[in-house]
Amino acid sequence: MEAFFDWFRWLYNETGINLTFIYDAFDRTRLLKGFLTTVWLSAVCLVFSVIIGIVGAWLQGSRLKWTRRIVQGYIQFFRNTPPLVQLYFFYFALGSLMPKVQNDWGGYEPMLGNFAWAVISLSFFAGSFNVEIFRSGIEAVPTSTIEAAESLGYTRLKAYIHIVLPLAFRVCLPALNNNLVNLVKATTLAFAIAVPEMLYVSSQIWSDNVNVREMMTFLLVAYVGLVGILVWAMNRWERAIKIPGYGSQ
Amino acid sequence: MPEHTDNFKETPFVSITDVYQSFGDNQVIKGISFNVAKGEVICIIGPSGSGKSTLLRCINGLVKIDAGSIKVKNLEVHDPHLNKLELRKIVGMVFQQYNLFPHKTALQNIMMAPIHVLRQDAGEVKDRAYGLMRKVRLEGKEEFYPGELSGGQQQRVAIARSLAMNPEVMLFDEVTAALDPETVKEVLVTIRDLAEEGMTCLLVTHEMGFARELADHMYFTENGVIVEHGPPEVFFNAPEDPRTKEFLSQIL
Amino acid sequence: MFRRNPKRRPRQVNPRHRLAVLLPTRPGVTGASNADQKFSQLSSGRLRAIHLLWLFLIFGASAFGAGAQNGTDQPSIVMTILAWTPLLLKGFGFNILISFMSMAFGTAIGSVLGVLQISLLPPVRFSSRILTQFFRNSPWLVLLFYCMFMLPFEITVGGLRIPFPDWIKAVIGLSLPVMANVAEIVRGAINSIPSGQWEASESLAFTRRQQIWLIIMPQCYKRMLPPWMNLYAILTMATVLASIVGVEEVMTLAGQVLAADGRPELLVPIYSFVLLWFFAYCYPIARWTIRLERKFVLNT
Secondary structure (H helix, E strand, C coil), X not given: CHHHHHXXXXXXXXXXXXXXXXXXXXXXXXXXXXXXXXXXXXXXXXXXHHHHHHHHHHHHCCCCHHHHHHHHHHHHHHHCCCHHHHHHHHHHHHHHHCCXXXXXXXXXXXXXXXXXXXXXXXXXXXXXXXXXXXXXXXXXCCHHHHHHHHHCXXXXXXXXXHHHHHHHHHHHHHHHHHHHHXXXXXXXXXXXXXXXXXXXXXXXXXXXXXXXXXXHHHHHHHHHHHHHHHHHHHHHHHHHCCCCCCCCC | CCCCCCCCCCCCCEEEEEEEEEECCEEEEEEEEEEECCCCEEEEECCXXXXXXXXXXXXXXXXXXXXXXXXXXXXXXXXXXXXHHHHHHHEEEECCCCCCCCCCCHHHHHHHHHHHCCCCCHHHHHHHHHHHHHHCCCCCCCCCCHHHCCXXXXXXXXXXXXXXXCCCEXXXXXXXXXXXXXXXXXXXXXXXXXXXXXXXXXXXXXCHHHHHHHCCEEXXXXXXXXXXXXXXXXXXXXXXXXXXXXXXXXXX | CCCCCCCCCCCCCCCCCCCHHHCCCCCCCCCCCCHHHHHHHHCCHHHHHHHHHHXXXXXXXXXXXXXXXXXXXXXXXHHHHHHHHHHXXXXXXXXXXXXXXXXXXXXXXXXXXXXXXXXXCHHHHHXXXXXXXXXXXXXXXXXXXXXXXXXXXXEEECCEEEECCHHHXXXXXXXXXXXXXXXXXXXXXXXXXXHHHHHHHHHCCCCHHHHXXXXXXXXXXXXXXXXXXXXXXXXXXXXXXXXXXXXXXXXXXXXXXXXXXXXXXXXXXXXXXXXXXXXXXXXXXXXXXXXXXXXXXXXX
16 A cells, blocks of 8 residues: 555656645645535435425425415525525624633533534535426426325225325425436535535635645546536436336427 | 339439438348339338338438438438539438428528529529428418418428429438328328429338329338339239238238 | 395305315315326415525625624625625626536527437437537536647737637636537427428428428427526526636636635625525526426427
C-alpha cells in the first residue's frame, strides 16, 4: 500500500501535481469522512423528502380548501426561492430563535446543529418537488382502473396499495431520479454553514496544502462520478421494473 | 411465374434487382426483384410487416439496402457517390402521415423545396404552386396551415408538394390508411388523375377497389418476398398461390 | 303568450333536494376528482396574492415581534429595513444582471452544443454528449469555485490588460451548467419532432443543414420555451451562490447589513425580505411558464 502512496509522492516531486488526499493519511481520512458525510446527508434528505412528498401529495387531495392552499403555498414558496437563502433562513434566522441547551463541557450550544438544519432545509426543498411528482404519478393512473378494482371487491385502501401505487411509482420514477440527482448536487450548499461534506473538507485541504487546482479537479471528477453511478443505478432499476407496453417507451 | 419484364420494349424505368434489407437482426426484405416501365401504375399489397413500406423507402434512398441494386432512370440509388439531389428530383414520395411542415402554410409547404433546393425563382414557383393547388382541387386553401385542414386535404397538399419538384415517378406509402372513409375518395381521385396523365406510380395500398381499377400490375408481398404478381384481372379473379388467396379473402 | 322573460332568473334548486338528479352537477364531488381542475383552481391569480400575503404576514409578524422586545433607543426593525432597502435592492439588481449575462452566454453556446449532439459524425456527437453530461452532473457551486480559482484575475491581450473581476468569473461559472441544460433542452426538443418531418424533408432533397434550419428548428422554438424559462428561474436563484465565493450581491450585502447592525432580531426579517424578493421575481416566471406550456399543448 505504501508503494502505491509513494508513487504519488514521487508524482508531486516530479511534476508538482500534489494529490495529498491520496498519500497523506490525515488528508485521506478526512476526505473519506467528507465523502461519507455527503452520501449520508443525501440519503437522510432523500428519505425525509420522500416522506414529505407523500404526506404533501396526500394532503393536497384533501377536501378542506385551506389544507390544499397551505400545501400549495409551501410548494410555491420552496420552489421559487433560492435553496441557499432557505438554508441561511433555517440555520441563522430560525436557529437563533430556538432555545439553547447545555452541552457536555458547560457551554451553551443551539439545540440543532448545522447538519440537522441542513437536513431540514434540503428535505423541505426536495420535498416540495416530490409533492408534485407524486401527485402527477397518482393522477396518471386512470380512475377507471380504480373503479375496476373496487368492482372486484377491493377496498379503497387496498386498491391504492396493490394497484394504484405500483403503477404510480413506475410513472414517478424518472422524475424522482432526476430529483435525487439534484439533491446530491444540492448537498454542496451545506458548505455555506460549515457542514463537513466533501466540498468543505476539500476547501480545508486546499487551504492547508495550497493544491487548489488538484482538489478542484478531483471534486469535479468525484461529483460527476458519484452522480454518474447514481444515474446508472437508477436507470437499471427503472428498466428492471418496467412494464412492457405501459407508458411512453 | 413469368417475370414482369417479358413485355418490355425498352429499358425499365425503375428496376429492382435482388434486394436484401435488414434492420439489425431483423431481415425485412429477403430478395425482391421486379421492374417498372415508364407510365405504369404498380400496386403492392400484403400483410403488415411484409416489407412494403421499407421497399418504397429503399427506392427513394431513405433506407440503405444490404445487397442488390435499385436503378431509377439509370441512376443507381445506393451508389455511395450518387448525388441524392439528382435522385430526389426524379422520385417523389407521399407518406401515410402526410408529414406536412406545420409551421408553414399549404402554399409555403409546396413552394419551399423548389425555392431552397432547386433554387428556382420565387415568382415562378408561386405561380406553379397555385396551379398545383388547383390541380388537387384545393383552391382557396393556400393560406391555411396544416393544422386547419382535414386529413384528406393535408394529404392532397402533400401530393402537390411532391409534384412541385416535377418528379418522374411517385411513390405512395399507404396514403389513405390514416384517413376517414369520407376523405379517402378525394385523395384517390387525385391519384387517379395523376396516373391518367401518365405518371409512373408505385402504390402501397389497402384500397383493393382502386387497385383493381387503376393498376397495370399487382404485387403481393409476404415476409419480405414477392409471393405472387400479375395483371389485376388475373390477380384478383384467379390467384394461384394459397397465401394470396387467403390474404385476398380476408380483405375483399 | 309564452314568450320567455329574459329578466326572469333560472329556477333555484334547493341544494339539499331529495332527488339528487335535480342537483346541479359539481365537478370534483365524486370520488373521481379531476385534480387537474383542482390544480387550476389552486393556481388562480387570487391564490398568488395569498402567497405573498402569507410571506408578508410572516415577515411583518417577526419584525413586529422582534420590535416589541426592543428598547426605544434604537430605530425599529421596520425602519431599519426600510433604510437598508436601497442598498439591498442594488444588490438584488446585480443578481439579476448576473443572471441575464449567464443566461445569454449559456444559451448561445448551449444551442450550438445541442445541435452538435445530433451530428452525423460520431466523434462530434460523442464528445458533445460527454461534455453536456459532464456539466449537467456537476454541482453548480463546485463549477463556480472552479472558475473563481482557475480563471486568471486579468488577461493580457496584445499589450492590453483586461481585468477579470470576480463577478465576471461568476457569470462564466454559472453559464457552464446553463450551457449543458440548454443543450439538453435543445436535444430533447429536436427529438420530439416526429421522424416523418425528417423523412419528408429528405425526400424533398433538402440538405441536412437546410433540414435543421428551415424545418426542424422553427418547430422546436415553441417546445423549448417553457423549460428554458424554468431554467432561467433556477439560474436566478442560483446567482446567490456567488455570495459564497465572495461576489458582492444581495446575500453578502444582507450579511454585511446584519453585521453592521448587530441585532439578532433582524435575522428573520432580513432573510425573509430577501426571500420575498426572489419569490416575487421567480413566481411570476413560473406561472407564465405553466401558462405557455398549456397553450402549446392545446395548439399541437
